[in-house]
Amino acid sequence: MNRINKKLQEEQKMLSIYFTAGYPELEDTVSIIQDLEKNGVDFIEIGLPFSDPLADGPTIQESSTKALKSGMTTNRLFEQLKGIMDSVEIPLVIMGYFNPILQYGVEKFCKKCAETGIDGLIIPDLPVDVYNEEYKSIFEENGLQNIFLITPQTSEERIRFIDSVSNGFIYMVSTASVTGSTSGFSEETRDYFKRISAMKLQNPQIVGFGISDEETFNQATEYAKGAIIGSAFIKHLNANGKNNIGDFVKNIRPV
Amino acid sequence: MSYQANEKGYYGDFGGAFIPEMLYPNVEELRSQYLDIMKEESFQKEFKDLLHDYVGRPTPLYYAERFSKKYGTKIYLKREDLCHTGAHKVNNTVGQILMAKRLGKDRIIAETGAGQHGVATATVCALMGIECIVYMGEIDIERQAPNVARMKMLGAKVVPAKSGSRTLKDATNEAIRDWINNPLDTHYIIGSVVGPHPYPDMVARFQAVISEEIKVQLKEKENRENPDYVVACVGGGSNAAGIYYHYLDNPEVGIIAVEAAGKGIQSGESAATSALGKEGIIHGSKTLLMQTDDGQITEPYSISAGLDYPGVGPMHANLFRSGRGEFISITDKAAMNAGQELAKLEGIIPAIETSHALAIFENRKFKEDDVVVINLSGRGDKDLSTYIDYFDL
Numbered sequence: 001m002n003r004i005n006k007k008l009q010e011e012q013k014m015l016s017i018y019f020t021a022g023y024p025e026l027e028d029t030v031s032i033i034q035d036l037e038k039n040g041v042d043f044i045e046i047g048l049p050f051s052d053p054l055a056d057g058p059t060i061q062e063s064s065t066k067a068l069k070s071g072m073t074t075n076r077l078f079e080q081l082k083g084i085m086d087s088v089e090i091p092l093v094i095m096g097y098f099n100p101i102l103q104y105g106v107e108k109f110c111k112k113c114a115e116t117g118i119d120g121l122i123i124p125d126l127p128v129d130v131y132n133e134e135y136k137s138i139f140e141e142n143g144l145q146n147i148f149l150i151t152p153q154t155s156e157e158r159i160r161f162i163d164s165v166s167n168g169f170i171y172m173v174s175t176a177s178v179t180g181s182t183s184g185f186s187e188e189t190r191d192y193f194k195r196i197s198a199m200k201l202q203n204p205q206i207v208g209f210g211i212s213d214e215e216t217f218n219q220a221t222e223y224a225k226g227a228i229i230g231s232a233f234i235k236h237l238n239a240n241g242k243n244n245i246g247d248f249v250k251n252i253r254p255v
Numbered sequence: 256m257s258y259q260a261n262e263k264g265y266y267g268d269f270g271g272a273f274i275p276e277m278l279y280p281n282v283e284e285l286r287s288q289y290l291d292i293m294k295e296e297s298f299q300k301e302f303k304d305l306l307h308d309y310v311g312r313p314t315p316l317y318y319a320e321r322f323s324k325k326y327g328t329k330i331y332l333k334r335e336d337l338c339h340t341g342a343h344k345v346n347n348t349v350g351q352i353l354m355a356k357r358l359g360k361d362r363i364i365a366e367t368g369a370g371q372h373g374v375a376t377a378t379v380c381a382l383m384g385i386e387c388i389v390y391m392g393e394i395d396i397e398r399q400a401p402n403v404a405r406m407k408m409l410g411a412k413v414v415p416a417k418s419g420s421r422t423l424k425d426a427t428n429e430a431i432r433d434w435i436n437n438p439l440d441t442h443y444i445i446g447s448v449v450g451p452h453p454y455p456d457m458v459a460r461f462q463a464v465i466s467e468e469i470k471v472q473l474k475e476k477e478n479r480e481n482p483d484y485v486v487a488c489v490g491g492g493s494n495a496a497g498i499y500y501h502y503l504d505n506p507e508v509g510i511i512a513v514e515a516a517g518k519g520i521q522s523g524e525s526a527a528t529s530a531l532g533k534e535g536i537i538h539g540s541k542t543l544l545m546q547t548d549d550g551q552i553t554e555p556y557s558i559s560a561g562l563d564y565p566g567v568g569p570m571h572a573n574l575f576r577s578g579r580g581e582f583i584s585i586t587d588k589a590a591m592n593a594g595q596e597l598a599k600l601e602g603i604i605p606a607i608e609t610s611h612a613l614a615i616f617e618n619r620k621f622k623e624d625d626v627v628v629i630n631l632s633g634r635g636d637k638d639l640s641t642y643i644d645y646f647d648l
Binding site (some may be wrong): 050051052053054055057058061062065068073074075097098099100101102103104124125126127130148149150151153154155158173176177178 | 271272273274275276277279280418419424425428431432435436437438439533534535536537538539546548549550551552553
C-alpha cells in the first residue's frame with residue numbers, strides 16, 4: 001500500500017506542509033523535511049521550482065526564483081533526496097509544473113521518483129484528461145499517485161470524474177485564488193467545504209490555499225481530512241531561515 | 256491534413272489546454288461557446304460593422320512599386336498599419352469584446368508587451384464602457400511610456416508586473432493569476448494566437464479577416480485570389496495567423512514566417528523560437544519555446560518589443576515542424592535597415608516588428624513574376640524613439 005493511503009487511514013486530521021526545494025538555501029531541502037517530520041507534520045509537499053508558476057502568488061514565486069538562482073535543478077533535487085527513505089518515514093509528494101517534468105522526461109521522472117521514495121505528484125497544469133490518455137500507466141507502473149485539484153467553481157460532474165481517477169486524496173483549493181492570497185475563510189467558503197463533504201467522495205479531501213494558522217487549519221479540517229500550508233510556511237522561512245520550525249508547527253496544531 | 260486547429264485545439268502535436276484546475280471553468284465556458292457565438296448572425300453583423308466603421312476596414316492592399324522594383328519581384332503590402340490604433344491587434348480586441356459581452360462579463364483584463372495590444376484592448380473597453388485592467392511588465396512600462404499614457408487616457412488601469420523578468424511573459428502570468436482570482440465576472444483578452452485552447456483558434460479566426468480581404472483585393476488587382484507567398488513577422492504570431500488563415504490548406508501559396516534573430520541566433524540575445532526553442536508548455540499551450548535544459552523558460556531579446564516572446568503560437572509551431580512554413584530569422588540590424596528603406600522608397604514608416612518581414616528580400620530571392628504579400632502589421636509611430644536612437648535622426 002502506498003504510504004499516502006496508509007497515512008490517510010490514521011485518525012488525526014492531516015497537517016501537510018509545502019516548501020520550495022532549495023529554499024531558503026540550496027542545501028536546506030533535506031534538513032527541512034527531517035525537521036518537519038520530527039515536529040509531527042503528517043506529509044510533505046516538496047516544490048520543484050519553476051520560472052513561471054501560474055497558480056502561485058508572489059510568496060511562492062519569489063522562493064522559486066531564489067531557489068533557481070541558487071542553482072536548484074531537477075537533477076539536483078533527486079541528488080539531495082537520495083537516501084531520504086532511510087531517515088524519513090512520512091509520505092513525500094513533489095509539487096511541480098509540467099514543463100520541467102516534460103523536459104526531464106515524464107517516464108524518467110516517475111522512475112526517479114519511485115527510486116527516491118516519492119509517493120505522489122501534484123502537477124497543477126497537467127489536465128486530468130491528458131493524464132488519463134498519456135501518462136496514467138507510467139504513474140501506476142511506478143506506484144505514484146497523481147493528485148488532482150478541485151475548486152469552488154468545479155462542477156459536481158467534474159468532481160465525480162476527478163474522484164473516479166484519483167487514488168489518494170483530492171486537493172481541494174479553498175477559494176478562487178492563487179496561493180497565499182486570503183486570510184480567514186468566508187461563510188461561502190465554509191459552505192463549499194460542507195457541500196463537498198456531503199458528496200461522500202471515495203477519496204478524502206485535503207484543503208489547500210489560504211491556510212496560515214490554527215484557526216484556518218481548524219476551519220478547513222472541520223469537514224475535510226486535512227489541510228496543506230504553503231505560503232505561510234515560506235514566510236516563516238523568510239523570517240527565520242530553517243530555524244524554529246517546531247514553533248511554526250505548534251502554532252498551527254498545538255500538541 | 257489540415258493546418259487548422261482540430262476540435263481539441265491541437266495543431267498537429269501542438270496546442271491543447273495545459274491549465275491549472277482553477278482556470279478550467281473560465282476556459283471551458285469560453286471553449287464550449289465561442290464557435291456558436293461567432294456563428295450567430297447578430298454577432299457577425301456587429302463584428303463586421305465595427306471593423307468597417309470603427310477600425311476602418313477593409314485595409315488597402317497596396318502594390319509597392321518602388322520596393323518591388325528594387326528586389327525584382329511583385330510585392331504587395333497589406334496595410335494593417337492603417338487600422339485604428341495603428342496595428343492589426345484591434346481586429347482581435349473588437350471580436351473579443353463582443354464575445355465578452357455575450358458571455359455576460361463586465362470586467363476585462365489583458366497583458367501587453369510593447370503596449371499595442373494594451374492600447375487596442377483599452378480602446379474597445381472605452382468604446383463599450385467596460386472596466387479594463389492591463390498587466391504590463393515593470394520594465395516595459397519604463398520603456399513604452401507613450402503607450403502607457405494612451406491606455407490611461409482611454410480609461411484603463413495599467414498594473415505593473417513585478418515578478419520574474421518583469422516583461423511580457425510575466426505580464427501574461429499576472430493576467431492569468433488575475434483571472435484565477437476573478438473567475439466569474441472577468442474575460443481575459445489574450446493578444447496573440449497563444450494560450451490555452453480556444454484562444455489560438457479564436458484569435459486566429461478574428462484575425463482571419465486579413466486574408467479574407469486579400470483574396471478579394473488580389474482578384475481585382477492580379478485576377479487571382481492566391482498569391483505565391485504570404486509573409487509575416489512572428490512573435491506570438493497573430494498577424495501571421497491572420498494573413499495565413501485562408502491559405503493554410505492551399506499548397507499553392509507559400510507561407511513565410513519571419514522571427515527576430517535579435518543580435519544573432521547564436522548570440523544569446525535572440526527571440527528566434529523556431530531555431531532556439533524546444534517543445535514544452537508555456538501559458539497553457541504545448542508549443543515550441545525557449546527554455547533551459549531543465550525546462551525553465553528563458554528571457555528572449557529583440558529590438559522589437561512585439562517579437563520579444565519566448566514562445567510561439569501552436570499553429571506556427573506546427574507550420575515549422577511539418578515544413579509547411581518557411582522560417583527565416585532577421586537580426587535587429589537588418590530589420591532596422593529595412594524599416595528605413597521602406598520609409599524612403601514608399602513613404603511608409605513601419606513598426607519595427609513589421610520591418611523584420613520586410614528585411615527578407617536581401618537574402619531570400621523571388622521570381623520576377625512571383626506575387627508576394629507582406630502583412631504590414633503596424634505603423635512605426637510607437638517606435639520613433641528607437642529609430643531616432645538607432646539612426647541618430
